[in-house]
Amino acid sequence: MRRADRLFQILQYLRGGRLTTAAQLAEKLEVTPRTIYRDVAHLIGSGVPIEGEAGVGYLMRDGYDLPPLMFTHDEMVALVAGARILQTWGGSKMAAAAQEALVKIDAVLPEAERVRAGHINVHAMETPWHGGSWRAFVDQFEAASENLIRLQITYEDEAGNRSERAVRPLGVWFWGKVWTAVCWCELRNDFRMFRLDRVVELAERDRYRPVKGQTLQDFIDTEAYCR
Incomplete structure (x- = not known):
């Protein structure tokens, strides 16, 4: 904490x-x-x-209260913009949490700040890509990476070929239009990034323990995502 x-x-x-x-x-x-x-x-x-x-x-003693929640204009723009982007592009649970966060912030803001927040003209628009089950997969991969849960996935590559993979999710990354899951792939015995809109099926398996050389930091250190 x-x-x-x-x-x-x-x-x-x-x-x-x-x-x-x-x-x-x-x-x-x-x-x-x-x-x-x-x-x-x-x-x-x-x-x-x-x-x-x-x-x-x-x-x-009774009578003391915390001052009202205050944000600078730039901070409020960042919070509202971030929440709206997650509502449109995040996982199902992320989108719901973003909406709830905005409601809670709105409830404690002074009236003048509440009005200012309502006039922030930053929006995120949906596209035809929003179809499919990718929202649920974002939440599931994120939760699996946090709780160290191995996943069994059916994955379809760009050519339409399907493969079965046992993976250890390490994190989810958003690239502006698509989400990818950074994983240790047990089939390839190496790091792999999977586009979540190409995941066909997903099932939880057992828990895994982090292994030196196979962590998210190890992946970042390789700079494989830059290539």
Whole structure:
């Protein structure tokens, strides 16, 4: 967890005048009490009205609230543009999450910022390529790379020839029009990039362990994607 996220969570736990010890906070946030002591000292130094001391506990009186979420115009353009691009070009779950993120941001923005966000004229348009099951495959390859799940795929090359592959997904890359999955291909015993719009079928298999020389960083270091 990033420190900024941890500080925000500490504020949430201390709301409403609840006395909470550093040990309790440390257990909830999976850090050491010493880390909590430093974080609380930082919050107090920033002007947050936290009362208490180490060994006793901390609380924050009612009435303190976080300032409204604020973004610069360029930050808001980047967030809205990114979310709209994912809604159009991302996987099914990515698209839904992007929409939900926009709803949440809109709910906490001050009125003036909400109006400005609604007038951002950056859009992503669909094309005839959007047919097929590629959206689901984006989500499945992404989840498999995160959870280290081997996949069995039926893949069709540019000439229409099909092959069966057992692959270890390492990540998904977007190239402006197509998504590719970077994988360690067990058939070729080498790195391969598969266009997700050419994947015909997909099934999960067992978990795999990262192997030195077969990781995404190893692939990037080879600069094979540049050739």
